[in-house]
Amino acid sequence: MDANAIGNNTRDFCRGRYKNFVPPDGELWCEPVWDSLLCWPPTKASTTTKQKCPFEDGFDTTKSVEKKCGYNGRWEGQNGTTNEEYLHGWANYTTCLTPEMLRLHGKVYTNTIEGNMKMEIAEKTRTLEFVGLSISLVALLASLAIFCRFRSLRNTRTRIHKNLFVAMVVQVLIRLTVYIDIEILRRKTYGIQRGIGNTPVLCEASYALLEYAKTAMFMWMFIEGLFLHNMVTVTVFQENSYYRIYRFVGWGCPVVMTLIWAIITAFCYHPKSKFSRCWSGYNLSSYFWILEGPRFAVILLNFLFLLNIVRVLVMKLRQSHTSEIEQVLKAVRAAVVLLPLLGITNVLFMIEAPLHNVKKFALWSYSTHFLQSFQGLFIATLYCFLNGEVRLALDKTISVYLSLRGTDLQARRQSTFSGCQPQRIASEQLSDYGASLDSWTLDRSFKIPLSP
8 A cells, every 4th residue: 555545644754754855945835735535745836735535434535636836835725715713624535435425415405504513413423323223232131131041932923033133233234333433533634544434345345244134033023923923824834944045034144145245346447546544435336235125125025024913913803703903003012112123223224315405404314314323223132132021020029039038038047046957958049959959840841932
């Protein structure tokens, strides 16, 4: 990688390189300056200097950027004027943007004021996303611990839940790692910046793994919808017989799709730009629909599953002779509960952002990022923390713990007043412990049937 890509992207480098420069007698020269992206060398008045575009997100390093030194020996501003407050002048870095990023820049900056407002909204939604992902991560990990801890919860339905939660955890972890890395580098003003974003192999691998986890999450959402649809609509359904197929579809198919997308992106997405920073803007390219297309199809299929499930539910409610209003409320409640599990809320993130209007963009940005970042919390709450089987298992564990603790406390009190009867107390402790353990074991064995 040439020095122009990374080496001169520091203030210290710029100062050290041109500290001994002295303009020729009788000539006006613009002083060397570092504009936070590139170090511009001393330039003679009324001339233009050109450099390769820096190694930054969304920039094509095969392109060039220009900067003009005015007739008075000062760097020119945006409108060809000089300003005492901005001695480093202005360079039009939009010439460095890739076609995808250039189109996005044109939509965001319809004018400077609205463009800055949109960027401020994007920064705030990033904070919202970071908080939501962190809370979702804790909720998902707690749910996985609960599902793995209790044997009474081991059935096909909870196995599907666990696979979905694992895919979501991997995705959340990668997102948080990338966001934290970006924030650390953003605060580092001086020196060569090292991070995931400018480490070629690590960066592409991180985003490939992120897209794999995201695709796996959608596939397990499809399996959730298919499984639930079959449970509700199929008269005789053997839930255990299809689990191997579920695992292949949930984890195997995303491998194939992600590999195809990664190979095509690596060879076809701006191949001439040797230093293109980590496939920057890859989600704006047409190649991204290799992954986005199947995900959209999953949402569409799950929506059809949801409609049929609600239809069957309404039919069963009518047979139970409940009131019309109560039937509608129950059907709507069931549909709303299933929306996050089936991933239907993700369709908002797939539609094009309304960048032409600040208010519409704010509404779209806050709503989509809120739903996406807190999706893990919603799913963990609805399908683990509020699940009847989970609450029953937790209640039994807590009662056994309290029973054992109460027995232990009672034995300690008795030992204080009757220290001459150790054998009797020990036998009572063992007897109470055995009774509690036996009742717990029998309750688990007979009241909660275990799945194979």
